[in-house]
Amino acid sequence: MKKHSIFLFLLMFLSSVLASAQPSVQETDKQGSSLKNNQDFVNDLTGNALDPVITSPYAISVDEKPIKRGDMIIGGGASLGFDNQRYTSGTLTNIYNTFNFGVSPRVLFFIVDRLALGAHVNFGFGLTNNSFSYYTGIGPELRYYTNTGLFLKTGLSYLYSHYETFNLNSLNITPGIGFAIFLNNNIALEPILTYDLDLEFRNSEISSNSTNTTHHVGVGLGLTIFL
Numbered sequence: 001m002k003k004h005s006i007f008l009f010l011l012m013f014l015s016s017v018l019a020s021a022q023p024s025v026q027e028t029d030k031q032g033s034s035l036k037n038n039q040d041f042v043n044d045l046t047g048n049a050l051d052p053v054i055t056s057p058y059a060i061s062v063d064e065k066p067i068k069r070g071d072m073i074i075g076g077g078a079s080l081g082f083d084n085q086r087y088t089s090g091t092l093t094n095i096y097n098t099f100n101f102g103v104s105p106r107v108l109f110f111i112v113d114r115l116a117l118g119a120h121v122n123f124g125f126g127l128t129n130n131s132f133s134y135y136t137g138i139g140p141e142l143r144y145y146t147n148t149g150l151f152l153k154t155g156l157s158y159l160y161s162h163y164e165t166f167n168l169n170s171l172n173i174t175p176g177i178g179f180a181i182f183l184n185n186n187i188a189l190e191p192i193l194t195y196d197l198d199l200e201f202r203n204s205e206i207s208s209n210s211t212n213t214t215h216h217v218g219v220g221l222g223l224t225i226f227l
Helices: 002-021 023-047
Strands: 071-087 092-103 106-112 115-128 131-145 150-162 166-179 187-204 211-227
Touching: 023 071, 023 187, 071 115, 106 131, 115 150, 131 166, 166 211
Parallel strands: none
Antiparallel strands: 071 092, 071 106, 071 211, 092 115, 106 115, 115 131, 131 150, 150 166, 166 187, 187 211
């Protein structure tokens, strides 16, 4: 009887020790939740911070493009070009190469969907064989926009050009092709490639009946607001 009591006492003692050493289910849940929170915190500091930032360009559907009848264009552009000039007066022929820079504000209205008609003003200057010149002009312009942003344009201008020893009055025909890169629904950047043909009449101290034909090839970049 005495041995049996001692054995029962030892068994109860071991059971109490094991029970105190084993965490409760609630404590285990707390520990697991704490570990999970710590892991989430580490992920926030490392994994999420290393995720790439992905952005997409502003997408405008065909229906949202402001190239419909009644819409309006207000814009302007700058161009840099190279001119090859052939001057003929009687039996005298001279060839000049000119670098020029110009700006051209414009206002156009869409008379039908994708087809805009309006007017532009030209200002610019050039350098020909170390001789400075400038020009001003005005005329109509026609543009046709596709739904992809590609557009075709043509313009006709009356130009007045001033050189050191003579002045020029000319008609300027300017076809071109460009692309409208819409930054949002109303603003677009427009890179453009142009070819200009000038039919010029020269007034100088030497001759008042000379003619001049100028060919321009240039690239430009415009900023256009669609309303």
